[in-house]
Amino acid sequence: MTHVPVMPVEVLAALRPGVGQTYLDGTLGLGGHALQVGAKLAPGGLLVGLDWDETMLAEARGRLHALANVTVELYLADFREAAGCLGDALRRHERQGGADAALLDLGVNNMHFEDAGRGMSFLRTGPLDMRMDRRRGETAAGLLARLTAAELENILLEYGGEHWARKIASVIVERRKQSPIRTTDDLVECVYSAIPAAKRERRIHPATRTFQALRVAVNHELEELSEAIARIAQCLAPGGTLVVLSYHSGEDRHVKHVFRELSQEGGYETLSKRPIVPTETEVRANPKSRSAKMRALRRCA
Numbered sequence: 131m132t133h134v135p136v137m138p139v140e141v142l143a144a145l146r147p148g149v150g151q152t153y154l155d156g157t158l159g160l161g162g163h164a165l166q167v168g169a170k171l172a173p174g175g176l177l178v179g180l181d182w183d184e185t186m187l188a189e190a191r192g193r194l195h196a197l198a199n200v201t202v203e204l205y206l207a208d209f210r211e212a213a214g215c216l217g218d219a220l221r222r223h224e225r226q227g228g229a230d231a232a233l234l235d236l237g238v239n240n241m242h243f244e245d246a247g248r249g250m251s252f253l254r255t256g257p258l259d260m261r262m263d264r265r266r267g268e269t270a271a272g273l274l275a276r277l278t279a280a281e282l283e284n285i286l287l288e289y290g291g292e293h294w295a296r297k298i299a300s301v302i303v304e305r306r307k308q309s310p311i312r313t314t315d316d317l318v319e320c321v322y323s324a325i326p327a328a329k330r331e332r333r334i335h336p337a338t339r340t341f342q343a344l345r346v347a348v349n350h351e352l353e354e355l356s357e358a359i360a361r362i363a364q365c366l367a368p369g370g371t372l373v374v375l376s377y378h379s380g381e382d383r384h385v386k387h388v389f390r391e392l393s394q395e396g397g398y399e400t401l402s403k404r405p406i407v408p409t410e411t412e413v414r415a416n417p418k419s420r421s422a423k424m425r426a427l428r429r430c431a
């Protein structure tokens with residue numbers, strides 16, 4: 131399977147990885163960015179990578195074998211634990227300092243959408259699981275069975291920006307009285323019956339926001355995100371850079387605020403006021419990149 135990382139040129143330009151440096155990748159995915167950054171660390175560099183999804187970690191491990199003369203340490207872990215993993219890797223390899231470059235490429239991988247068994251795509255029939263870390267946590271079907279209409283509405287509004295949140299939540303609550311909402315098709319049907327045909331958006335599938343919102347809720351994607359970003363920023367070596375790629379406004383808001391706070395407190399500078407977005411050429415070649423926003427923060431030397 132080929133994999134194209136998002137905004138590779140912009141990410142490399144901001145991270146400026148160099149020979150012998152330490153790189154922390156909090157969201158390895160298929161290792162696309164890690165391979166490109168890792169190649170710049172040889173010889174003598176250390177690449178510390180995390181992913182909470184064991185399938186992704188195994189894929190990345192296979193791909194990163196291609197890196198020569200770079201030490202690779204991978205952790206099946208949440209990036210909220212990145213500081214501990216980095217500390218562990220530095221100790222094991224008797225290295226000083228922090229990360230010279232760090233990356234968080236938030237959200238899900240294409241492979242997550244393509245795997246019908248994950249239930250993340252409204253285009254594929256499958257069980258409504260949606261968990262990235264399948265070792266723990268409640269599935270989307272579980273949430274849809276348990277939450278009140280008000281709680282569901284709040285999730286759809288907060289995490290999806292869904293204008294029809296109230297109506298969709300009330301259809302879900304009515305439907306589940308007859309039979310549980312277990313599959314992606316069940317949920318798509320709820321969305322279709324909540325939004326009148328004439329009012330449906332044409333630019334995106336009507337269920338896009340509902341699926342995104344539920345995935346964010348299932349994986350607690352926004353919980354402690356600001357704190358986690360701040361902790362990773364504190365792990366940077368002097369002159370080190372943290373890049374965050376986000377894919378919806380909820381995520382970007384957190385990144386923007388925490389970067390602003392850290393720069394105001396001193397010791398850090400944001401590399402651009404506005405987020406950097408992919409070029410039109412990249413979006414044409416890789417449509418999944420269209421919603422990406424990149425922000426970068428540098429620790430003062």
Ligand SMILES: C[S@@+](CC[C@H](N)C(=O)[O-])C[C@H]1O[C@@H](n2cnc3c(N)ncnc32)[C@H](O)[C@@H]1O
Pocket residue numbers: 133134135136156157158159160161162163164180181182183186207208209210235236237238239262
């Ligand atoms: C967009 S993909 C990363 C793609 C990667 N940069 C590449 O080029 O292959 C995001 C990855 O982050 C992982 N992820 C999302 N949230 C995470 C978290 N809190 N902790 C660890 N991994 C996470 C997902 O499992 C997914 O594999």
